[in-house]
Amino acid sequence: MSAYPNGWRASIRIARRDAWRFKGRSSLVLAMIALPIMGVSAVDITLRSSHLSTNENLTRQLGAADARLADGGGGPIYQGLDDNQYVSVDDKAPWTGKPTDIAAALPAGAKWLKDDSGSAKVNTEHGLLDVDVRELKAADPMAQGIMTLKHGRFPAGDDEVAATTYFLEQSGLHVGSRLTVRNMDRQYTIIGEYELPSELKQAQLNARPGAFLAPLSEALARAGRSAPEASASYLVQVRGGFSWKMVEAANTKGVFVTSRQVKLHPPANSEVPLYVKNPTQATSYTSSNTQLLGAAATVGGLAMLEICLLAGPAFAVGARRSRRQLGLVGANGGDRRHIRAIVLSGGLVIGAVAAVTGTALGLALALALRPWLEEFAGQRFGGFEARPLELAGIALLAVVTGLLAAVVPAVVASRESVLASLTGRRGVRRSSRVLPVLGLVAVALGVGIGVFGSAVTDNRYAVAGGSAIAELGVVALTPALVGLFGRVGKWLPLSPRLALRDAVRNRGRTAPAVAAVLAAVAGSVAVATYQSSSDQEARDGYTASMPYGAVSVTVGVDGIRELGRVRSAVEKDFPVTARADLARIVVGKKTCDVWESNPGCGIANPVTPKANKCPLDGSGQFTEAETRKWRKDWRCAGGAGSGPSSIRTDSGVLVGGDGVLRGLGIKDPAAEAALARGEVISFDKRKVQGGRITLELIPDNSVVPPAGKELTGPKKSFPVYSAAAGTKSYGIDAVIPPAAAKAAGLRTVAYGSIFSTQRLPSSTERQKLDGALADLGVQASTYVEGGYVSGNSSLLLALSIFAGLVTIGAAAIATGLAQADAEPDLKTLAAVGAAPRVRRTLSGFQCGVVAAMGVLLGSAAGVVPAIGLRKSEQYLRMKYYRQALADGVTPELPHVPIVLPWGTLAALLFVVPLGAALLAALVTRSRTAMARRAVG
Incomplete structure (x- = not known):
């Protein structure tokens, strides 16, 4: 009854001791699995943290209030459920231009806080600066969450203001400075520094209600000038919340309402007069979120596939390096079942440690890059949201992947004779003729699914699945493609020719390493292609008002x-x-x-x-x-x-x-x-x-x-x-x-x-x-005219950064494993009298060849999912275009360009292989001690 568990217990003990004994090799294998886990965990945490929940969005708009009441433009309105979605009840009614009496729409017994916004010209250390002015009791509990105080305090007197960090940076002023306003005699003291969580790059001043905009309007009136436009709204707290019925009552008075209760618990479309009158208004186009989620799903799927590809070569190299120990097990009476158990236990042990390490590093990486990503995006993320179930699922997948990746090396090791294991003979292996055929079929099938998902439907899951199948096909073709690369060796100098021939001769070692780099590069190229295409679309949509710099x-x-x-x-x-x-x-x-x-x-x-x-x-x-x-x-x-x-x-x-x-x-x-x-x-x-x-x-x-x-x-x-x-x-x-x-x-x-x-x-x-x-x-x-400014989101930037880190790390680790597996060849070179320079050069070119082949194949494979996503986006745009035509509107034809990131491709094709080669050459010892043949 207990023989089976005891056998596995012994196998796990042997695997743990073997991993601890060969720390260098174990660290490489562990890093190979932990690296994608780190990237995927960091992306998951960043994605969850950057995506604000409805409640978090409402807190930034309403603070602790139940609703915000604003002018709807005069006259009764029909209001929708989206932000600023409303129309006049009477389309033919003339617009009076008179402001709506918002206070008349306040419910009985409600607590309210007035929030006025305007603009002014203030004197700075450099000259004059246009700045937004907001009169709001920011220290009031009802306004908590709208502004984040960083230093000092919010205004308590009429001669005090607080300023955003961005305003202080642009103006050269600081907390404690005296602020003068153009056309006004009075001065204000800056007594606090704050930021707007969703608009970090906004120059704004905060003053008490009535302390800034009204005196400015009076001063401008005395000077015979008109005051800048100002807007007013009310933050409201009502017992029981601001219901939809209350919203409709405010609409009859020309007031638009943003209600927390309505946002969290929206009414049915049949209860919204705007949607009943015009059903097309109920269809909101959310292409940006769909784009981001589609990109994240596709790259996440490729990253999961990458874990499988990276783990396989890692354990294959580990098993080959442990051949002598496995041979000793067979020589002492162990059968194939015991050898398989030992190799599988190695996958289980290192997979578990890699899962924990990768998740921890992902948490640290997401935390370290968060402030920089927030500054780039111009807004703060929500809470640091690390969902335990999702991270546990990613970690569990790594453990399962580590175990499954060790299956093939375990079977190969168990079938090897004891004599071959003890002597270190590698034997002669022939390449499979079936694998390339399966690879071609998978590539054709994956491309077909991707084309169907992008051209016939807008299903991004089909695009992601087809891309994954096509990439698996390319992986299956890798041994055959490595053989084709070997034909260019006759035009190369001695050291790169030897490195390329060694890679072709040892396809069992080279192909998995190339596949690992391929998967990492494919994710980077997919993100970069999608990001470049989206950026080009926005650039094409930008219309300059003057030549650049004019x-x-x-x-x-x-x-x-x-x-x-x-x-x-x-x-x-x-x-x-x-x-x-x-x-x-x-x-x-x-x-x-x-x-x-x-x-x-x-x-x-x-x-x-x-x-x-x-x-x-x-x-x-x-x-x-x-x-x-x-x-x-x-x-x-x-x-x-x-x-x-x-x-x-x-x-x-x-x-x-x-x-x-x-x-x-x-x-x-x-x-x-x-x-x-x-x-x-x-x-x-x-x-x-x-x-x-x-x-x-x-x-x-x-x-x-x-x-x-x-x-x-x-x-x-x-x-x-x-x-x-x-x-x-x-x-x-x-x-x-x-x-x-x-x-x-x-x-x-x-x-x-x-x-x-x-x-x-x-x-x-x-x-x-x-x-x-x-x-x-x-x-x-x-x-x-400052020209087009890229508006790429923080999510796409995060995906690019994490995919790039995984690419470089995977290339370095995969080539390092290949070098470890080729150690006997390097020792043979030393034995026949090769100069130390030859050993370093050959080692560098071996790593460079693996990285170059992986980058070249990965670049081609990564373009496929990005093109599929853009094509599915085009299909979705065309659907809305035809719907608009059916409604009697004549919109412009959708423009969804596909742009290859030539700069990223050039960096990957040249920098990554060159960096891997130089790094391998630098870390390779010039001289090495002779070792017994059995160690190989």
């Missing part, structure tokens, strides 16, 4: 006289290389600011001929085929000048010379020559007909035309030069030379400039300029 400065009517001094201030404080002055057409009885619609203020509109109008701009519904057709039509593609512009214009028309073209980054000698001839430069050929462009002069833009009619006025026609197709003009439709405007009898006024710069102005330089402009007393609109 600065536009425009002034209102009151600042025209000071325009020269404004230009001088910009040239003094910014690294300016060129300047182009701007003017605009003035229509009407008086000179008005841009887009001013007071009586007497006119506008000059470029006329679009009827034949050039896009059919999609009219009324009517279109099928998907019709929409695709018209989207390709030049009339619906948008003009070159379409898009946002930082230059304030009435209708996209500027008056200026060829310097304006250079300021917009347009290098077109023909266009400059046309301006010199007095021709208008048009960037939108829809406005051109018969070689001319027409401006319609509306004398009074404040007049409301009758229903179905448009304002009309005199027309001026100009000869036109159409810019080349694809010319980016950043929202400018046409540039009129000053001479042509004067000849047409148009009145113009200078109002700004475009500045080209050597580099992007820094925050300090911007504050200096704002201070200088404020000293001039000029209200100037300044814009600096």
